[in-house]
Amino acid sequence: MSEPDETDRPALWAERTGTRTFTGRNLRGAEVLIGNGDAPGVFTPGELLQIALAGCVGQSTDHRLAHALGDDFHGTVVVSVEKNADENRYESFDVEVIADLGSVDEATRDKAVERGTSAIERGCTVGRTLGAGATYRTVFTSETPR
Numbered sequence: 548m549s550e551p552d553e554t555d556r557p558a559l560w561a562e563r564t565g566t567r568t569f570t571g572r573n574l575r576g577a578e579v580l581i582g583n584g585d586a587p588g589v590f591t592p593g594e595l596l597q598i599a600l601a602g603c604v605g606q607s608t609d610h611r612l613a614h615a616l617g618d619d620f621h622g623t624v625v626v627s628v629e630k631n632a633d634e635n636r637y638e639s640f641d642v643e644v645i646a647d648l649g650s651v652d653e654a655t656r657d658k659a660v661e662r663g664t665s666a667i668e669r670g671c672t673v674g675r676t677l678g679a680g681a682t683y684r685t686v687f688t689s690e691t692p693r
Contacts (some may be wrong), residue, residue, distance in 0.1 A: 558574060559572070559573050560569065567586075579595065581595065600642060604626075604671055604674060606671075608666055620646055620647070626640055626662060627643075628642075
């Protein structure tokens, strides 16, 4: 597929690069390699979903944690899943926000966790979408080679 021109360019697209491999792109020039779990250097679609959730939770909590821990705090967000192999889908996601909250007093820690949780509930679009049980549809179209 040729890259969409400026008038019909979608915000996101995945272009086939080989057997079951794609490069995901956006209008800002970012790229991500997508493929099977046994292919080197790629993310699987399921991993990208988990990373999207981790990134969304991280961005949502960043301001609250920085307020408590300082702008240069080290943080990691880990997502693990429970998979229903028979139905080839995820049952649930567990998200762990890791930051050194032991370096602050209990009241500051409790406030940071409470505000971080509230920020996730309000601002994490990915989490809110998963929680609401979003649906999707697929349409096939024919591309005429140029």
